[in-house]
Amino acid sequence: MIIAVASGKGGTGKTTVSVNLARTIGSGVQLLDCDVEEPNAHLFLPGREKGSDIVTIPIPLVDESLCDACGECGRFCRYHAIVSFGSSPLVFPELCHGCGGCALVCPRGAIREQGKRIGVVETREADGITLVQGRIDIGVAMAPPLVRAVKETLNKDTTAILDAPPGTSCPVIATLRGSDFVVLVTEPTPFGLHDLRLAVDMVRELAIPFGVVVNRMGVGDDRVHRFCREQEIPVLLELPDDRRIAEAYSRGELVVDALPEYASHFATLLWNIREFRSAGGK
Amino acid sequence: MKIAFTTSGNTLDAPMDGRFGRAAGFVIYDTDNDTFEAVDNRQSVNTAQGAGIQATEAIVRHGANCLVTGHCGPNAFRALSAAGVRIYTTSAATVAEALEAFSAGALATMKSADVEGHWS
Numbered sequence: 001m002i003i004a005v006a007s008g009k010g011g012t013g014k015t016t017v018s019v020n021l022a023r024t025i026g027s028g029v030q031l032l033d034c035d036v037e038e039p040n041a042h043l044f045l046p047g048r049e050k051g052s053d054i055v056t057i058p059i060p061l062v063d064e065s066l067c068d069a070c071g072e073c074g075r076f077c078r079y080h081a082i083v084s085f086g087s088s089p090l091v092f093p094e095l096c097h098g099c100g101g102c103a104l105v106c107p108r109g110a111i112r113e114q115g116k117r118i119g120v121v122e123t124r125e126a127d128g129i130t131l132v133q134g135r136i137d138i139g140v141a142m143a144p145p146l147v148r149a150v151k152e153t154l155n156k157d158t159t160a161i162l163d164a165p166p167g168t169s170c171p172v173i174a175t176l177r178g179s180d181f182v183v184l185v186t187e188p189t190p191f192g193l194h195d196l197r198l199a200v201d202m203v204r205e206l207a208i209p210f211g212v213v214v215n216r217m218g219v220g221d222d223r224v225h226r227f228c229r230e231q232e233i234p235v236l237l238e239l240p241d242d243r244r245i246a247e248a249y250s251r252g253e254l255v256v257d258a259l260p261e262y263a264s265h266f267a268t269l270l271w272n273i274r275e276f277r278s279a280g281g282k
Numbered sequence: 283m284k285i286a287f288t289t290s291g292n293t294l295d296a297p298m299d300g301r302f303g304r305a306a307g308f309v310i311y312d313t314d315n316d317t318f319e320a321v322d323n324r325q326s327v328n329t330a331q332g333a334g335i336q337a338t339e340a341i342v343r344h345g346a347n348c349l350v351t352g353h354c355g356p357n358a359f360r361a362l363s364a365a366g367v368r369i370y371t372t373s374a375a376t377v378a379e380a381l382e383a384f385s386a387g388a389l390a391t392m393k394s395a396d397v398e399g400h401w402s
Binding site for chain 2: 074079080081083085086087090092094095
């Protein structure tokens with residue numbers, strides 16, 4: 001089973017839920033940190049590094065001796081990454097999504113592809129948990145290919161947890177696509193609700209069963225709960241606004257290790273995920 | 283010679299638009315017969331990325347060999363240079379004022395991009 005942990009709003013506790021859920025499942029679980037612009041799950045699960053692979057996307061390389069400046073490549077590229085003005089085309093590598101279409105449509109075979117580095121995929125092992133994380137290079141705007149490279153390490157035979165980036169844009173969609181269940185983490189505040197609504201719209205669009213974790217219960221108000229009730233969205237777990245959780249977090253410790261009384265919370269979360277997944281979610 | 287002006291309107295009285303790639307449109311003035319045409323740039327305004335490159339394609343398709351605008355980013359600058367379009371900058375309020383300054387030879391040509399790229 002692939003469980004994705006997402007949220008509209010940043011800082012709601014996606015990583016906290018992801019790493020503690022991984023620890024609760026225990027040995028053999030995969031934890032994929034798909035927040036490639038700021039991977040941080042490793043801070044809670046240091047372990048030892050097992051390897052690192054460079055990820056590239058293919059960008060066009062034009063052989064000017066073969067090019068007759070017909071401009072087909074530029075007419076094909078919807079991202080304006082290659083363009084011709086009656087001469088050999090110009091390539092804008094940072095706009096290229098690496099689809100390879102320009103090379104396919106070139107009637108002269110003048111375009112071949114070369115790899116352009118966008119980041120790395122690192123693998124770690126921490127107490128039986130396999131942690132895979134993407135780390136995008138500084139200045140690179142194209143996160144989805146790196147997210148997909150992280151997901152290529154998925155082992156279908158085991159349970160995997162995907163820690164998604166915040167928001168509802170392309171890197172999040174790239175993370176969620178293909179998962180069996182989505183956990184949306186939010187907080188009981190107007191800000192939490194606003195961004196939860198966006199995240200709910202996104203997950204419904206993707207047609208993946210989902211439920212909500214309400215973190216920092218006790219702050220704010222009850223409007224997130226009212227929204228979930230009206231929309232018939234299951235609340236999978238409530239985590240209280242407990243200062244000791246924040247303290248454990250600030251030391252880079254797992255909640256279930258530092259505060260064993262919370263182990264049952266995450267066990268319940270896992271049970272609820274399995275239950276609502278088989279029920280088809282909402 | 284045809285000169286493209288970036289503008290939010292479609293007449294010579296219209297205000298200049300300081301942006302190039304995401305300008306609402308262009309007035310393309312033909313100095314050979316003192317006529318002009320308005321060109322819509324909505325397609326580039328709404329594109330996710332590469333607006334300056336697409337806008338360059340649009341003005342080149344309409345035969346422009348000069349561009350008068352407010353600012354120009356690095357990708358647009360590369361595309362315009364490759365297309366052989368000379369770039370002039372102005373802070374004139376209207377297309378007519380910019381045209382007058384251009385005709386008087388009062389506008390400086392741009393030698394490199396003057397604003398950062400917008401894709402990141």
